[in-house]
Amino acid sequence: MAANQAPCVLVVEDESAQREVLRYNLESEGFKVVMAENGDEALLLVAEENPDLIVLDWMLPNVSGIEVCRQVKANPETRSIPIIMLSARSEETDRVRGLETGADDYVVKPYSVVELMARLRTQLRRTRPATVGERLTFGDILVDATEYRVWRGGEKVTLGPTEFRLLSTLIEKPGRVWTREQLLDRVWGREIYIETRTIDVHIGRLRKALMVNGGEDPIRTVRGVGYSLD
Structure with missing residues (x-):
């Protein structure tokens, strides 16, 4: 990882196995990782951690990923945080809804971890270019x-x-x-x-x-x- 403080990635995923896979791969790439199991916890961590990027599952208990995305992008203090939305919904209408809500990228499950890491770096290259060399x-x-x-x-x-x-x-x-x-x-x-x-x-x-x-x-x-x- 580059010279700046390692970028912080907030992973919001209710499936524990998926969270651990993402944590392992992100930490292997040198990122700092914080994790949330539901939308309420995610919104608290956004305020507390001010992450550099959010990997956000659509289907979450209580507050949905779409609503988390909407609230993050509606807040002037957090709207610049890139959001990569993960979803099993593969229809074009679902992709459009996710992107129109404010997601910066949309990845359909099951996904390639290698591709997800590449998409993540693309977003960081836009917002924190020094951290990706x-x-x-x-x-x-x-x-x-x-x-x-x-x-x-x-x-x-x-x-x-x-x-x-x-x-x-x-x-x-x-x-x-x-x-x-x-x-x-x-x-x-x-x-x-x-x-x-x-x-x-x-x-x-x-x-x-x-x-x-x-x-x-x-x-x-x-x-x-x-x-x-x-």
Whole structure:
């Protein structure tokens, strides 16, 4: 897996055997996996974990997968999370209903795990490209997430692991303002307690490294909020 915090995948599946197959394959690929057995639990975990992607079964007890999808996509804070819907329903009308509800992809059961992993990476390539080894550019800055290297204006930039993860996050969505809490979650993960002012220290180091050859500061500070790459 690339340099950023491993992407978190929420698996929502009521069949325990299917959950374990998905968990095994996802963890083998380096993903962090959280699991839910029903729609109610899924909605709680979406709020608590803010996953990078959701693998969602249509037929669930209590709240259906379609309703989970609808609520996730209706919430401005979660609507950008890709959802891959799994279903035994193979009719065109069912596919259309799933996609129109907001699912980003629709996979019919029984499915190939290899194909599902490929579809999952396709979605992550769109939303978190650094985690799947993409080369990312912004202006004269180039980040190679596979080789853990950075260049600016053709000159190699030396970064520590934390600064590399910060830059990889910022460059995925230029112009987006990331709060300190969001950066802490993305770069360090929720399991580790780090004070938010730690972000300011590492941003300072990143700025210094990127400006070492006299380049302009590409990082904008949004007072009282956080940072963006502009």
